Amino acid sequence: TTIFEHRQEARNPFYRVVALTDTTTDPAVWGKNFPLQYDDYRKTVDMVYTRYGGSEAMPHTPTATDPRQLTAESRLAEDPRLVDMWKGYAFSKDFREERGHAYMLEDQMFTERQQATPQPGACIQCHASVYVPYQRAGNGDLIAGFTKVNHMTYLEARKLVTHPVACIDCHDPQTMQLRVTRPGFMIGIKAYQASRGVKDYDVNRDATRQEMRTYVCGQCHVEYYFKGAEKQLTYPWSKGLRVDSIYAYYDSTGHKDWTHAISGAPVLKAQHPEFELFNQGIHARSGVACADCHMPYKREGALKISDHHVRSPLLNIQRACQTCHKVSEEELKQRVYTIQDRTYETRNVAIDALLALTHDIGKARQADSTDPKVALAQQYQRAAQFYTDFVEAENSMGFHADQEAVRILADAVNFARLGEAALRGEAVPRRPLEALAASAHLPRRGVPAGLSDSARRETRRKVGGDPAVGAAPGGR
């Protein structure tokens, strides 16, 4: 580029070459108007690994059911304990490191999990450009289309889609503004907002631009389950986003994902709760959005555009972090690794604790499957399992909310410990969350920890004044 172009570009950002409509799915067409973004978008095929993230390109010999020549590395091979952890569930057959957006459709299609269990059409929401297909299936009604596709089999649904996530899934074709297109998120975030007292929340109407820079990602990078026989794709947020609220939600519905093959426990699988965990961290609290780190601004000539090569920020530290943190790249990498190593070590401890309990229940059950102690211990396994998996399945290895990630693991180890106590016949509460509350919530200075803000204010009023910062007569 020459200096002339630099000054030109500054004035004239985009050229409208083609007209985009609300049915233009193909990103190549959008790319005519926005070639820079399109070029970067296509780079998500790159496979580069970091200590815990990115992905490693593994040669794969094509088979009848899986024609891929390259896959990401198997996480089961790397840590075989995961096979036991998910025994009896499709995940114990195949679970890989996730890779760039370009692969989402083929990876979903060809995972061995498809062979292990027939998967529902609900799966497709997060692995393809579904905006136009949903509209079509619902005759112009997005939610109706969503519900209809949820009921289908995966293979039926698969026929309706062509592209991985595409421009239209995040952008309004007229204004290019961000928008949420996933009914799962619209409904989920509405329920969550309702739990905080915000009525009738409409994400595309009520969210700020900065919030949208997180919400477009939160459309898919979230915990979910298929509700009921209709396989309604549901985000379990009506009690809140913290692991405890989500677990309480599952406890209240009695939902289980499968029955554990070793212990017989009614267990849950946590899946990529990036949005949920991130929301407990200091970056979310400081108003930083997913796009700030995963799609940072980059200078293209005189323009600043969002880097549509969505990837690990560790492969792009300068732009992703140094705008805000004026320290060296190496130092930033080490800060992340310090957090991740600590999380990883504690995750490993938690998995061992969980599996010890799982096997102990397995043994007790073989001895006497009607023993009520076994049923109680299974409840603790269920909790330990969900808490451990919440961090294991989250993809930042703790970075998105470092203290919270390790707190969750500490609680997981404690559930495992209590499960063993239950097996030994000791008196433990019937529900793990009650045990947690009984241990954790000792009040201090008149203010029980872990209270919601409003409840805390209430207590404060009762004890008189603000016990947070209260003066007492000095000794002078």
Added chain:
Amino acid sequence: TTIFEHRQEARNPFYRVVALTDTTTDPAVWGKNFPLQYDDYRKTVDMVYTRYGGSEAMPHTPTATDPRQLTAESRLAEDPRLVDMWKGYAFSKDFREERGHAYMLEDQMFTERQQATPQPGACIQCHASVYVPYQRAGNGDLIAGFTKVNHMTYLEARKLVTHPVACIDCHDPQTMQLRVTRPGFMIGIKAYQASRGVKDYDVNRDATRQEMRTYVCGQCHVEYYFKGAEKQLTYPWSKGLRVDSIYAYYDSTGHKDWTHAISGAPVLKAQHPEFELFNQGIHARSGVACADCHMPYKREGALKISDHHVRSPLLNIQRACQTCHKVSEEELKQRVYTIQDRTYETRNVAIDALLALTHDIGKARQADSTDPKVALAQQYQRAAQFYTDFVEAENSMGFHADQEAVRILADAVNFARLGEAALRGEAVPRRPLEALAASAHLPRRGVPAGLSDSARRETRRKVGGDPAVGAAPGGR
């Protein structure tokens, strides 16, 4: 050069009223030259509490052995589990929230712990202005004086001192520059630096000014023990500052603080490891010093000076935090409370886990005190106890290093779990640290987590290239 020469060049703002020498202990005399700092210094008598810090003024009826009219609140009354946790040790008789520096001498003198067990002269190092007394006792040799006073009884040592920590303990009277005066720290930090490959470290020669702004506090706000029959005051840092390194140190020396009255385990008491925990946190990593938050600059007329009213930064958020963090006071307070509540809840979980094990060992021991299972379980209690106490005794309720604090608690819960397994006769490693290593240190991408930097570089070289960020053939 002295400050007075500098004054010519740099218009020194302070007026020399009296001559200070290396034997001027009385802060009132220093206060003649530096009235602003002296005024603030005296304010440490104030008692104001925050949610977890500061202190609460409690009326106290003077007794023969304790003439105080006001004490800080009893932590044992607030959380009676601590009595069981420290059963058999003087701490189970009296343990209070710490308060301002002005009280250090009287609080040490009149704690009921003095009645429970005769305390050694070594105690005095951190509760009084000992610089001049040590020099005198050693005939001009600070270390010799220190050693000599360590051997005395507390009451003998007490007679040598008059003031709580005073100006001379942190400042050179000629230049007013910071200096370390505590032999315990000089020796401890030298051993620590040696463990990192730095030979012959002399803190007063080699530390930067910014480091000194932390080290003067690290003189006292640290974990310590009395080594051997000579009661040599020792900072257990020769393997490192992390809890694991300190525990490994105690394991290698076989030291115990006391025998637990319930379980018979050879246990350790952790005490105010502020310096050690802080060093694992993001603020230390970013070069922030204790004085930055606990003695922030304040504007006094045309000058800015260090606020010598050392106290909880939550009582001074504007100066302590807002220069670096441009968010509201309320938001900063909430950020701290979020971290502290999470730590507190996990601490509570850990204490319950620890006490369950302690009582179970107690029962098993009553049944058969020679059972080798009991001895093994006691080792796990020892570890769980030290790890739990490391966070309980640290005074920021996790703020100084939030993720690390909760990681330590997670490990504590896990030790408690393994102790129960040991009691049940299951095979667990003979040493808790081996169990931790076996669980935690699973390598990922060829790089074991938790390796020292040099070891990590070594491994990297072996596996070829930098696996931290390694490229693999892209799929494009």
Added chain:
Amino acid sequence: MQGTRIAIVVVVLIGLAFGIGAYTFIYAKGASYLTTDPAACANCHVMQEHFDAWQKSSHRNVATCSDCHMPHDLVGKYTEKATNGFLHSLAFTTGRFPDPIQIRPVNRAVTEAQCRHCHATITEAIEWGTVGADRHEAGPAAHRAAGARPQVHDGIIEGDRLSCIRCHTYVGHWVR
């Protein structure tokens, strides 16, 4: 060897300055560097963000870009301006510079000195005993022997002096 290389670099630089360099300097408004008008700095759109942020900063009415980024003595000032003016013009023209832009250690040190220049009085209490005397003279404590290890952090000798910017990052412009 080293000498030859430097000589070549010098020749090339001269060539650039008088050849394409002159074009660059003029076209990219490198001469803006010779003024103290902040708007002149913003002539380069890559400085726009800093300019905008400066306009919202506590110093907008009291310190211009050059007050913080140029040494206050005249020779130093114009040397600095010429060097930065040329280097930045070149960078702007080739498009080869870090994104986001990062202050170089040498320029950071200039800024640190500028804070002290304006705020000499108020910082006396925290700078005294260190003013004019870095560790090679006096050391953090008078009794510290020579041979101490000087440590450099981001261009500031972290011996005796505290970095102003470490705490007051926001004063000029905050782009975060």
